[in-house]
Amino acid sequence: MQFILEDIAEAEVERRRGVYTPLTDTVRDLVDAVIRTEVGEDALAVAQRRIAEIVADLRSEQMDGPYGVRHTRENTGMAWGNAVIGVRNALAPPLNVEHVDDGVRCEFTLGAAYEGPPGCVHGGVCAMLLDHLLGNAASYESACYTGTITIRYLRPTRLGALTARAWVTEQTGRKRIARGTISDAEGVTCEAEGVFIVPRSALDAPPVRWSAG
Numbered sequence: 094m095q096f097i098l099e100d101i102a103e104a105e106v107e108r109r110r111g112v113y114t115p116l117t118d119t120v121r122d123l124v125d126a127v128i129r130t131e132v133g134e135d136a137l138a139v140a141q142r143r144i145a146e147i148v149a150d151l152r153s154e155q156m157d158g159p160y161g162v163r164h165t166r167e168n169t170g171m172a173w174g175n176a177v178i179g180v181r182n183a184l185a186p187p188l189n190v191e192h193v194d195d196g197v198r199c200e201f202t203l204g205a206a207y208e209g210p211p212g213c214v215h216g217g218v219c220a221m222l223l224d225h226l227l228g229n230a231a232s233y234e235s236a237c238y239t240g241t242i243t244i245r246y247l248r249p250t251r252l253g254a255l256t257a258r259a260w261v262t263e264q265t266g267r268k269r270i271a272r273g274t275i276s277d278a279e280g281v282t283c284e285a286e287g288v289f290i291v292p293r294s295a296l297d298a299p300p301v302r303w304s305a306g
């Protein structure tokens with residue numbers, strides 16, 4: 094497990110973010126459109142061919158493996174392939190994580206691509222988002238791995254506008270206990286508690302600010 098130094102200035106990070114964000118947003122829009130389209134089958138076949146051409150263009154120059162977990166010399170995080178916050182990952186909602194006094198919070202909207210029960214967020218998606226947020230709250234000095242996480246689903250989480258928060262309740266050595274919630278306008282829908290551990294190999298890792306994706 095190794096973070097990658099992306100040796101570029103902060104202004105260049107912002108410039109690249111400005112290039113990739115609209116591309117990823119459009120791919121997110123494509124995912125939603127494919128789920129909800131009612132156009133005829135001929136139009137679907139045309140769309141499929143046009144999308145396949147775009148995929149071939151993008152694949153004409155590709156990295157060998159995943160994007161990796163990168164950071165700048167100033168320790169700005171660039172986890173741009175990350176499943177929850179990745180600037181280049183259309184599967185990420187994405188969460189735009191804010192640091193607050195007692196931990197982290199974020200506001201986000203989940204649409205049709207995150208459906209589990211009818212009109213509601215898939216339980217695994219809630220677990221993934223909470224895992225990331227609790228991990229982020231716990232990673233205030235060094236990045237932590239999830240050791241164990243427990244989710245309690247109090248009531249269904251409707252698709253739409255949601256808020257989540259996470260905070261650390263205990264720290265002993267390399268081990269932290271974190272808690273967090275997802276809420277809709279009526280209150281908390283699910284809550285999580287987890288054990289997060291700074292792996293020995295990451296003790297010397299830089300204190301990266303990960304909220305920026």
Ligand SMILES: CCCCC/C=C\C/C=C\C/C=C\C/C=C\CCCC(=O)SCCNC(=O)CCNC(=O)[C@H](O)C(C)(C)COP(=O)(O)OP(=O)(O)OC[C@H]1O[C@@H](n2cnc3c(N)ncnc32)[C@H](O)[C@@H]1OP(=O)(O)O
Pocket residue numbers: 094162170172175224225226227228229230232236237238239240241265266267268288290291292293295303
């Ligand atoms: C460092 C990686 C960070 C990943 C960063 C990713 C992206 C960066 C982007 C944004 C970052 C910001 C926030 C997000 C951060 C994280 C959120 C996502 C996290 C993940 O998506 S992460 C993937 C899933 N995760 C794994 O893939 C872990 C696989 N696993 C291992 O790598 C080891 O297993 C490890 C390191 C967990 C422990 O190994 P170890 O050798 O350090 O542990 P050791 O035995 O020394 O125990 C020390 C103390 O922890 C207790 N303990 C040990 N294991 C436990 C467990 N499982 N549950 C509960 N407690 C446990 C012991 O009981 C003892 O406690 P005590 O001291 O009280 O006795």
